[in-house]
Amino acid sequence: MPVIKVEGLSKVFGKNVKQALKLLGEGKTKEEILKLTGSTVGVNRASFEVEAGEIFVIMGLSGSGKSTLVRLLNRLIDPTEGHVFVDNEDLAAMNKKDLLRVRRTKMSMVFQKFGLFPFRSILENAEYGLEIQGITKEERSQKARKSLEMVGLGNYVDQYPSQLSGGMQQRVGLARALANDPEILLMDEAFSALDPLIRKEMQDELLILQESMKKTIIFITHDLDEALRIGDKIALMKDGSIVQVGSPEEILMNPANDYVEKFVEDVDRSKVLTAYNIMKRPETVNIDKHGPRVALERMQKEGISTIYATDSNRNLKGYVTADDAVIAMRSGVTDLTGILKMDAPAVTKDTLMNAIFEISHDSPVPITVVEDGKLLGIIVRGAVIAALAGQGEVNLTHA
Amino acid sequence: MLNFMENVEKIPLGPWVARFTDWISDTFSFLFDPIKNEFGEGLEEFAYMLADVPPAIVIVIVAVLAFFLSGKRFGLAAFSVAGLLLVWNQGLWEQLMLSFSLVLVASLLSVIIGVPIGILMAKSKIAENLITPVLDFMQTMPAFVYLIPAVAFFSIGMVPGIFASLIFATPPTIRFTNLGIRQVSEELVEAAEAFGSTGAQKLFKVELPMAKDTIMAGINQTVMLALSMVVIASMIGAPGLGREVLSALQRTDVGSGFIAGLSIVILAIIIDRFTQSFSKKKRTSI
Numbered sequence: 256m257p258v259i260k261v262e263g264l265s266k267v268f269g270k271n272v273k274q275a276l277k278l279l280g281e282g283k284t285k286e287e288i289l290k291l292t293g294s295t296v297g298v299n300r301a302s303f304e305v306e307a308g309e310i311f312v313i314m315g316l317s318g319s320g321k322s323t324l325v326r327l328l329n330r331l332i333d334p335t336e337g338h339v340f341v342d343n344e345d346l347a348a349m350n351k352k353d354l355l356r357v358r359r360t361k362m363s364m365v366f367q368k369f370g371l372f373p374f375r376s377i378l379e380n381a382e383y384g385l386e387i388q389g390i391t392k393e394e395r396s397q398k399a400r401k402s403l404e405m406v407g408l409g410n411y412v413d414q415y416p417s418q419l420s421g422g423m424q425q426r427v428g429l430a431r432a433l434a435n436d437p438e439i440l441l442m443d444e445a446f447s448a449l450d451p452l453i454r455k456e457m458q459d460e461l462l463i464l465q466e467s468m469k470k471t472i473i474f475i476t477h478d479l480d481e482a483l484r485i486g487d488k489i490a491l492m493k494d495g496s497i498v499q500v501g502s503p504e505e506i507l508m509n510p511a512n513d514y515v516e517k518f519v520e521d522v523d524r525s526k527v528l529t530a531y532n533i534m535k536r537p538e539t540v541n542i543d544k545h546g547p548r549v550a551l552e553r554m555q556k557e558g559i560s561t562i563y564a565t566d567s568n569r570n571l572k573g574y575v576t577a578d579d580a581v582i583a584m585r586s587g588v589t590d591l592t593g594i595l596k597m598d599a600p601a602v603t604k605d606t607l608m609n610a611i612f613e614i615s616h617d618s619p620v621p622i623t624v625v626e627d628g629k630l631l632g633i634i635v636r637g638a639v640i641a642a643l644a645g646q647g648e649v650n651l652t653h654a
Numbered sequence: 655m656l657n658f659m660e661n662v663e664k665i666p667l668g669p670w671v672a673r674f675t676d677w678i679s680d681t682f683s684f685l686f687d688p689i690k691n692e693f694g695e696g697l698e699e700f701a702y703m704l705a706d707v708p709p710a711i712v713i714v715i716v717a718v719l720a721f722f723l724s725g726k727r728f729g730l731a732a733f734s735v736a737g738l739l740l741v742w743n744q745g746l747w748e749q750l751m752l753s754f755s756l757v758l759v760a761s762l763l764s765v766i767i768g769v770p771i772g773i774l775m776a777k778s779k780i781a782e783n784l785i786t787p788v789l790d791f792m793q794t795m796p797a798f799v800y801l802i803p804a805v806a807f808f809s810i811g812m813v814p815g816i817f818a819s820l821i822f823a824t825p826p827t828i829r830f831t832n833l834g835i836r837q838v839s840e841e842l843v844e845a846a847e848a849f850g851s852t853g854a855q856k857l858f859k860v861e862l863p864m865a866k867d868t869i870m871a872g873i874n875q876t877v878m879l880a881l882s883m884v885v886i887a888s889m890i891g892a893p894g895l896g897r898e899v900l901s902a903l904q905r906t907d908v909g910s911g912f913i914a915g916l917s918i919v920i921l922a923i924i925i926d927r928f929t930q931s932f933s934k935k936k937r938t939s940i
Contacts, residue, residue: 331844359850370845374863384849387859
């Protein structure tokens with residue numbers, strides 16, 4: 256069951272809201288509506304569902320409405336139309352008191368520029384959400400300390416935000432959001448203000464934390480690499496509308512329209528695609544049954560100069576080169592074990608393309624994809640290059 | 655042709671205002687009279703009590719405060735001691751303390767009235783649009799003009815002096831409070847809201863602490879304006895250094911006029927540095 260369910264959520268800024276909504280219904284674009292009514296469409300009838308424990312990334316360029324959308328979810332901005340169901344309660348129709356309760360207990364937010372209170376110590380910052388609920392000093396201090404320790408800032412409780420680096424400040428932001436143990440985390444460009452190295456570190460840390468926390472996270476970003484790295488699901492936004500929702504691979508491989516495709520063009524595929532996506536079924540010989548003659552025949556048929564050898568259980572044993580097979584055949588050997596070579600590079604099915612690329616560069620033979628000693632597939636250098644260039648067949652369904 | 659105004663009768667704006675003032679004075683006398691009597695008496699008592707404290711004690715207290723407020727430096731403390739000793743030596747101590755107590759009371763009232771109005775302006779666009787022109791009016795009208803209705807409402811003495819200085823000195827506190835709150839970064843306001851703060855929690859836990867330095871700058875302005883008004887208010891019988899200046903003016907006595915003026919300057923500098931150091935001190939501790 257989804258934790259968050261958004262239905263036909265719209266936000267129009269300006270005066271002629273009703274007229275603008277009507278025009279939206281007629282399928283007019285954001286620009287046409289601006290011209291006709293003077294109102295700006297922030298979010299245009301967005302609908303999506305977020306499952307419990309999922310990292311749902313909302314991605315788009317600046318002005319695409321992603322920051323507005325996330326603020327509609329906790330009603331920092333009041334929606335013009337539509338529903339936001341959180342655990343089956345509609346936030347859009349909620350009174351003030353209930354809204355406060357939801358904000359205090361169910362969802363917390365992490366901000367792009369951290370949003371820390373400069374006059375409060377790190378501990379007091381982390382305590383804020385608990386303090387306004389009227390929780391006793393001991394209890395909130397204990398909870399805040401715990402969540403500061405989770406993000407690795409247990410020793411900084413008495414410092415002030417200005418004494419910390421950007422990365423550390425955002426950890427405080429995260430700790431503050433986690434302190435009141437919400438179900439849902441809203442992260443608005445949370446890592447965008449950090450430099451690339453720290454950003455990556457924070458992404459990793461978020462993923463590690465998420466493994467134990469299992470929060471439902473809505474993550475806003477303009478960086479597709481970031482979206483692909485951390486997202487379980489990605490929603491792409493343009494001009495206030497969601498143009499595609501899908502897993503990272505679906506977005507990357509089957510862009511819904513030109514806009515998504517253009518977006519995806521620039522992405523560094525090597526950081527997303529894995530060995531599994533580009534491997535192909537290998538041509539093999541069985542060392543329990545076949546000799547050099549069969550091996551040579553298969554190589555000739557396939558037009559290759561090496562062939563991998565397995566046993567009857569598909570356990571990888573090594574590879575045979577055409578030259579060795581010819582020599583063995585001429586000298587009357589019928590067994591392959593004598594000419595098996597063992598130095599083939601091996602990767603797992605989850606190895607990322609950028610790692611494979613380097614290996615394939617140094618290896619004269621195709622790379623093997625191995626799991627528990629069994630040969631799953633092979634990767635030829637051409638496939639690596641084709642996939643990096645955005646062509647070639649790619650396998651999307653994960654085993 | 656160009657003298658067409660000759661045929662237009664003079665609009666009786668002056669009489670209108672006069673009648674309006676009379677009307678207020680009559681209608682609200684039930685309010686003004688107790689203020690004049692009760693508050694006036696209390697004020698006088700307070701002022702003369704302060705003036706009765708032995709100068710040496712006051713000077714020591716000021717010196718110690720100056721030392722700590724300026725971050726344990728001797729400059730301000732030394733200046734304060736020298737300046738106050740000079741005033742004492744010139745026989746103007748009582749007048750100095752009377753002026754100071756008037757400034758203190760006028761400033762306190764200005765802050766008590768000004769900060770909430772500033773908050774209201776920050777929270778409501780309508781209030782801001784309504785109040786801003788009033789503030790402009792209050793600040794640009796020559797200060798002397800306020801003395802006239804002040805006398806009409808409260809006759810002469812300390813109370814009308816306080817009243818006139820309230821009108822003249824409150825606007826900076828209002829403006830700076832409004833400005834300070836509006837300047838709080840949107841993200842901090844959003845952060846406060848996103849965690850489920852009520853309006854009051856947002857104001858007291860985030861906005862006012864963030865706006866504190868700006869508000870303190872406004873209060874500093876208010877205090878300085880109150881001082882200048884308290885001097886002017888001597889024309890309607892407020893006691894203090896202003897009265898010395900006034901009598902020196904009437905006697906064209908350059909010497910005592912200068913001494914009284916210098917005493918005001920000394921008082922002004924001490925008050926200014928003290929109120930400034932309040933906001934600065936907080937800033938460095940963050």
